Amino acid sequence: MYRMQDPMRQLHGISFTFQVRCVMTNIAGGLQTGAGHGEVTGRCEVLISRTYMINVNVLRDIISVHIFCTLSALFSIVAPQVIIAQNLAPTIKLALPVEGQLGKDFWIINYVDHNVTVGAIRDYQCGMQTYDGHQGTDFALRSFRQMDSGVYAIAAAPGKVVAVVDSLYDRNKYVDRAKGYGNYVAVEHAEGCITYYAHLRESSVRVRIGDAVNTGQRLGLIGSSGTSEDPHLHFEVWLNVDPFTGGCASRYVRWEGQPSYESAYTLLDADVSTWPPILDTLRERPPSASMIGKQDTSITFWSLQQHVGNSDRLSVLWRTPDNDVWFSYEAKLDRNSTYYYWWSWIRKPAIAGKWTVEYLRNDSLVATRSFTIQQAVSVDTSQRDVGGCILKNYGDVIRCTVPDPCVLRVYDMMGRHLKSIALDQGSTAHVLDLSQPAMLEIECAGRVLAKTMYVP
Ligand SMILES: [Zn+2]
Numbered sequence: 001m002y003r004m005q006d007p008m009r010q011l012h013g014i015s016f017t018f019q020v021r022c023v024m025t026n027i028a029g030g031l032q033t034g035a036g037h038g039e040v041t042g043r044c045e046v047l048i049s050r051t052y053m054i055n056v057n058v059l060r061d062i063i064s065v066h067i068f069c070t071l072s073a074l075f076s077i078v079a080p081q082v083i084i085a086q087n088l089a090p091t092i093k094l095a096l097p098v099e100g101q102l103g104k105d106f107w108i109i110n111y112v113d114h115n116v117t118v119g120a121i122r123d124y125q126c127g128m129q130t131y132d133g134h135q136g137t138d139f140a141l142r143s144f145r146q147m148d149s150g151v152y153a154i155a156a157a158p159g160k161v162v163a164v165v166d167s168l169y170d171r172n173k174y175v176d177r178a179k180g181y182g183n184y185v186a187v188e189h190a191e192g193c194i195t196y197y198a199h200l201r202e203s204s205v206r207v208r209i210g211d212a213v214n215t216g217q218r219l220g221l222i223g224s225s226g227t228s229e230d231p232h233l234h235f236e237v238w239l240n241v242d243p244f245t246g247g248c249a250s251r252y253v254r255w256e257g258q259p260s261y262e263s264a265y266t267l268l269d270a271d272v273s274t275w276p277p278i279l280d281t282l283r284e285r286p287p288s289a290s291m292i293g294k295q296d297t298s299i300t301f302w303s304l305q306q307h308v309g310n311s312d313r314l315s316v317l318w319r320t321p322d323n324d325v326w327f328s329y330e331a332k333l334d335r336n337s338t339y340y341y342w343w344s345w346i347r348k349p350a351i352a353g354k355w356t357v358e359y360l361r362n363d364s365l366v367a368t369r370s371f372t373i374q375q376a377v378s379v380d381t382s383q384r385d386v387g388g389c390i391l392k393n394y395g396d397v398i399r400c401t402v403p404d405p406c407v408l409r410v411y412d413m414m415g416r417h418l419k420s421i422a423l424d425q426g427s428t429a430h431v432l433d434l435s436q437p438a439m440l441e442i443e444c445a446g447r448v449l450a451k452t453m454y455v456p
Pocket of ligand 1: 110134136137138233234235
């Protein structure tokens, strides 16, 4: 989800044969920006160097570009692609850049923003499925777990690989705009068109600079590197072209078969979990919890959906085995969203039996899930039996005793693996200093016995 304000959007609609000569100069060199350029109608010359193409992220961040035309008009801009885009009309057709099936394996959550006004948005259908300054199309997966299963970004058309970045951390859950594309591949096609495949998984890229690729060829795995908070592919067509055509977009149809514009509410996933009821955990797609054991302390119903709207009401009813409403929770939304998590959680009740959760949107039933509380016990927070491992809290220290050789894996609340600790049979004094909340996973003899949360 790369964002960038584009100072040259006012040039949209200008018509001229465009060939430009670019000279890159460091911004620190004192270049002027946004010089007068609204009247250009003549022929200019293009000389865009290979370096310019390859170092696109560097270019965007610290380099400005001069574009000289024969009319002596001077452009000095941060985002030259906008100008050039208006003057190319490539005829190549693009295939969808994700392996799998749209609407089943991946979803479009953000289109290109066609509204040139800062602070206002408009997608190609004059809708709101974008965000301010967004210059690509975002294809989202449903979870980090799906990301871990391996979903490939694939070449949208035949071409040649002109840029690869493959070494960056790929499990970001918060937007840091300074991080840009993260890991990405750029493919140059006929007629000067370049496609970018951004936010890929670390060390997943399967092509090298100079490789020729065909439509559908695997480039790398979708991840969450760079400016990204969920696993998704940011697909961008340079030079600043939206491959979609519609009432508020360009006249060029570039998809081989343009996907339909979806705006109806769609539930992508929903389940019951005993993992911590926080967004970072839900993004991991926590395992289903149909049986609630004595080690569990909370129960969360969570949902992931597309196209919730401003003033939508979402509600959850927690029903006891006797069908009484134990707890209900409702929220009224105050904005539109194309990709939305929502959840409700309860502390584990002391009523054994089969419970039901009903999830409603605007009073219509969306989903029903159930779980069984095996037995009602009071939870002793000083000592929890976790599948063969006894966790004892001593301030910020956990001591673990196991009957078999086991491995204790520790993850932070963003799902990052912190460390693994071998637990020998019969050991009693494995000490683990933790000052932060953590998720613990205990595996014995190749089988994961338990996952639990530790809160210091
Ligand atoms: Zn994006």
